[in-house]
Amino acid sequence: MTMFSQRTHWPLSSNRITQTLDALRRDRVEVIDLTESNPTRCGFRYPARKILRPFTAKGNLFYNPQSQGAWHTREAVCRYYKNQGHTLSAQRVFLTASTSEAYSYIFQLLSDPGQEILFPQPSYPLFQFLGDLNSIILRYYPLVYTDSWRIDIQAMEDAVGPQARAIVLVNPNNPTGSFINQDELGALNRLCRQRNMALICDEVFNEFTFVDDKPPLSLVGCDTALTFILGGLSKTLGLPQMKLGWIIVNGPAELADAACQRLEVIADTYLSVNTPVQNAAVSWFCLKEELQGQIRQRIRGNWKFLRDAMHGAVHYGLLNAEGGWYAVMRTATGGCEEDLVCTLLEKDHVYVHPGYFFDFDPSRVRRVFKAEGFLVVSLLPRPPVFQEGIARLTDRLATR
Ligand SMILES: Cc1ncc(COP(=O)(O)O)c(C=O)c1O
Known part of the structure; x- marks a missing residue:
């Protein structure tokens, strides 16, 4: 018998990604956060x-x-x-x-x-x-x-x-x-x-x-x-x-x-x-037009930038999408998404989500690479931040 209900038996220890992120933050390293999806932190003009x-x-x-x-x-x-x-x-x-x-x-x-x-x-x-x-x-x-x-x-x-x-x-x-x-x-x-x-x-x-x-x-x-x-x-x-x-x-x-x-x-x-x-x-x-319009313009601009940045790439690619606040990339690094996310954090100071966080199943995606892995980024960050983050990310992926 434990004190707590079975429904709360979640693994509560932190994972390697959050540990890496915490260590960088403790050392006051500036990290480009490409997972940021809180609109109140993305520089929109709120009247x-x-x-x-x-x-x-x-x-x-x-x-x-x-x-x-x-x-x-x-x-x-x-x-x-x-x-x-x-x-x-x-x-x-x-x-x-x-x-x-x-x-x-x-x-x-x-x-x-x-x-x-x-x-x-x-x-x-x-x-x-x-x-x-x-x-x-x-x-x-x-x-x-x-x-x-x-x-x-x-x-x-x-x-x-x-x-x-x-x-x-x-x-x-x-x-x-x-x-x-x-x-x-x-x-x-x-x-x-x-x-x-x-x-x-x-x-x-x-x-x-x-x-x-x-x-x-x-x-x-x-x-x-x-x-x-x-x-x-x-x-x-x-x-x-x-x-x-x-x-x-x-x-x-x-x-x-x-x-x-x-x-x-x-x-x-x-x-x-x-x-x-x-x-x-x-x-x-x-205020719909004023607020939603800014967000729509941001996600469209960042999506277009991402498409251009990924066009013709050999070691990675962008999966097609029609809307929402996120984009999914494929990489040739299946099976070690966590290693890749930690390397991006430690070496490039860029934070992205691993695909496993969203339960991607590579067998359901028409295969391009021998071992597919997935990364997820938010389309909300301010364009200069987003563009710098994507530049570091694509540089890293190109060298793998
Ligand atoms: C698809 C989807 N539905 C609902 C929510 C949560 O929305 P709310 O803030 O209204 O709980 C999220 C949050 O990211 C979401 O991605």
């Missing part, structure tokens, strides 16, 4: 007065708890989507303190301990922890890469067992930057309907496309299966410190209504979204 002034509103002195979140804020979320061509009802919107919290609510709604939820692979590492904390078993469905990332639908179907309750989709996925296409959506909807599963679609990066040619597919209007769409201010407006996310519930009416009734009790148990943020968010949405 301080417009963001902070709403906090002085008198309405913030009253507490009027509402389980789904304040009606006027939910209406503001609806207006936000209306501008993208989606008509929603505020009755189907739930506010949460973050997208991560939204995941937990939905897992609790759909799944009993020991039941299964499917997640994309590769994808972002928080899922393991969210799964553990909610006592669900994580199953994975693979994304495969030839010239772009696609869902392996057959492998997904094979991964759906009798205990499967839902499929998580990240659109576009982090870190592969791949959006779902119409065929995949059709297959997912069919599978969810046939197997009585729900679809959970994380669209926090949906508007961060690398090109303007066509609006990306969004599941906001989808009601074939019971569908939960997740969004939040941390990415949409680059305001992670404000802690506001949301869930949109869609689907066949009876099922969606039943889901809302239960979700309301879950949300009412915590009432976690604070009043000042809910009130202020109504005016923050008006």
Whole structure:
């Protein structure tokens, strides 16, 4: 018998990469951080007065708890989507303190301990922890890469067992930057309907496309299966410190209504979204172009730089992507991503993520090198920092 629950039995010791990074920081070595994905540290212009002034509103002195979140804020979320061509009802919107919290609510709604939820692979590492904390078993469905990332639908179907309750989709996925296409959506909807599963679609990066040619597919209007769409201010407006996310519930009416009734009790148990943020968010949405526009311009500029820098390279390459805040590189160093990341830190003072952090499976990527390895960089750093970091990185990769 131990004091602590099994779900918290995580390996808590630090790994070689964090030890190397800590040592450099102790020695006050300046490291170019190409993993930086906190927008408030990337030199964007935040209009301080417009963001902070709403906090002085008198309405913030009253507490009027509402389980789904304040009606006027939910209406503001609806207006936000209306501008993208989606008509929603505020009755189907739930506010949460973050997208991560939204995941937990939905897992609790759909799944009993020991039941299964499917997640994309590769994808972002928080899922393991969210799964553990909610006592669900994580199953994975693979994304495969030839010239772009696609869902392996057959492998997904094979991964759906009798205990499967839902499929998580990240659109576009982090870190592969791949959006779902119409065929995949059709297959997912069919599978969810046939197997009585729900679809959970994380669209926090949906508007961060690398090109303007066509609006990306969004599941906001989808009601074939019971569908939960997740969004939040941390990415949409680059305001992670404000802690506001949301869930949109869609689907066949009876099922969606039943889901809302239960979700309301879950949300009412915590009432976690604070009043000042809910009130202020109504005016923050008006800053969309100003805030989101800067971030979009940054990721597009850095993506273009990266593509040019990697063009024609022999020992490394860039995997194609369509959007999001990250880029994935392949290197000819499979099996020792950690060595490479530590060498980059120690010798070049550049910090990048190893692919294993996101569970890349080289056998799912059309092979170019004998032993493929992957590195992931954020596209948010200021251009001079990003460009210097990439120059050091490509110099190192060229010498290996
Ligand atoms: C795909 C994806 N969803 C959700 C989140 C978390 O968002 P939030 O800050 O709203 O919890 C992240 C954070 O990086 C993410 O990459």
